[in-house]
Amino acid sequence: MAGKFEVFGDATGKIRWRLKAxxxxxxxxxxxxxxxxxxxxxxxxxxxxxxEAKVVDLTNATN
Structure with missing residues (x-):
């Protein structure tokens, strides 16, 4: 089954989306x-x- 975007209202009355696998x-x-x-x-x-987004690995970045 393909993933899907779901559009929904949150507890504050705003609209959000979530991407589900x-x-x-x-x-x-x-x-x-x-x-x-x-x-x-x-x-x-x-x-x-x-x-086309690149993956940038910041796990070894120094602060």
């Missing part, structure tokens, strides 16, 4: 948006940039 695990969740349209724009942004 095919097994139902949440793999990402958004910030709070004021409107459903803004949340949908956030989803579109993630969809367009994620495939």
């Amino acid at each position: 095919g097994n139902g695990e949440i793999v990402a969740q958004s910030q709070a948006y004021a409107s459903k349209a803004a949340a949908e724009k956030g989803i579109a942004s993630v969809q367009s940039i994620a495939a």
Whole structure:
């Protein structure tokens, strides 16, 4: 089963989205948006940039 984005209202009345893997695990969740349209724009942004996003390993970075 493919992953999916779910759009939902949070406890404060704001709109958020979460990305679920095919097994139902949440793999990402958004910030709070004021409107459903803004949340949908956030989803579109993630969809367009994620495939080409680089992975930056900061686990060995010094402070």
